[in-house]
Amino acid sequence: MEKTSHGFHTVTIVRKLTKYEAKKLYNDFLSYAERTGEMEVFPIHKIKSPDDADEFIKWLNLSLSRYYIAHYPSQNKGIRWLLRYSHSSPGFIEPSEVEKPCSIKVTINPKILTGENDYLAAANANYLEDVEALFNAEAKKISPILGEYRLYSMSRPDYCINFDLNELEIPCTSEQMIYLIKRGDIPRHYSERTEYDDVSKRQKSDKDSFYLESNSVNINCYRKHKQLKENFPSCPDLEASLSLIRFEVQCKYLKVYALSKRIKNRESVSNSDIIREMLSEDFCADLIKDYVYRVMRRGDYFTLEGAIKQVQLSNFKRKKEARLINELRRINQLRGIHKVKATLQGEELIIFRRTLKDLAEINVNPVTIPREWGIPRIPNLLNAYERRVEDEQFEIWRNEMNSKIMEDYYKDCDKKKSKKH
Secondary structure (H helix, E strand, O other), rough: OOOOOOEEOOOOOEEEOOHHHHHHHHHHHHHHHHHHOOEEEEEEOOOOOOOOOOHHHHHHHOOOEEEEEEEEEOOOOEEEEEEEOOOOOOOOOOOOOOOOOOOEEEOOOHHOOOOOOOOOOOOOOHHHHHHHHHHHHHHHOOOOOHOHHHHOEEEEEEEEEEOOOOOOOOOHHHHHHHHOOOOOOOOOOEEOEEEEEEOOOEEEOOOOEEEEOOEEEEEEEEEEHHHHHOOOOOOOHHHHHEEEEEEEEOOOOOHHHHHHHHHHHHHOOHHHHHHHHHHHHHHHHHHHHHHHHHOOOOEEEEEEHHHHHHHHOOOHHHHHHHHHHHHEEEEEEEEOOOHOOOOOHHHHHHHHHHHHHHHHOOEEEEEEEEEHHHOOOOOOOOHHHHEEEEEHHHHHHHHHHHHHHHHHHHHHHHHHHHHOO
């Protein structure tokens, strides 16, 4: 598959600095910018103190620090630097090994950094060796304070999976698929991002994406073509992205800390070992799968009539069958799993969650296809992806076996010829 892939699209790593180191690094950034003309360094200005308590804490942290972005405006190198210079403790005149309130964060796009002008396919662990070498080379040109890649720890991995509807033979458009996904579930402690709409005079979500936020993870599912068209209109992959759905899992500090702790508990590992583990193929696949099923749920999509028929064919007891059918109708009527959940609490909510599991066991997604689309069934995206991967792996295995059989055959022929002579 060319565009359907899973892995990560960016990764942010961080290294703590003393105030002395941060000040020296800032000057090194400026010196490199002046010397080469490649880099631009600018501060992130303070924001006005907000009324909301949580936002005030964020503002307070920002007001105690200065943040400087260093990037390459004339070329996309796939790397960006964020220097945090904190005023929260002393130690900026001489180096201090104890006080390290400052930091340098580095956001890396592995595909761009390694020279691939690809805005679609996800990166994977195969890129890490080249990423480390290129990072070290770039850091060495700028400042010794930056150090080597191995000295950094994980700050934020942005995992992703691309579903190309054409490659997976999904019989609907990307607009229709997002419509179904937005009727999916919103996990506990998450809320959907909305913006004020001047026309309707109310908060609205983007019709082309399903963006969920929490304190530890953001989940973003969207039409890749729409995102590229708005942000990278000259992108060469624009036409190829028409049938692409991108699902992202953006891990914040709390999630990264929990994941890192889980890895450390298994064995004694370094920060670079943790980065490699968190970006390994199996780790990425398992984490993405977990969040896809939380939001999209399991099972194929059917029309309401088709889903009810699947329930009836499962030979449940009459009471259970009625419960599943009633919930299918209610989800269809209220236009979404999360909208039904918002009306329930206590025992009703427990029963509803059990119903979602019961439907998953018979491969029925609780979200149903509008009758007017004229599509009786749409495969679950993750199931379709995994089936396609299995088919490709089987094809590779079969070709290898055929090659070995032919190789053995010619060896036998050569042996027979040599015996005759």
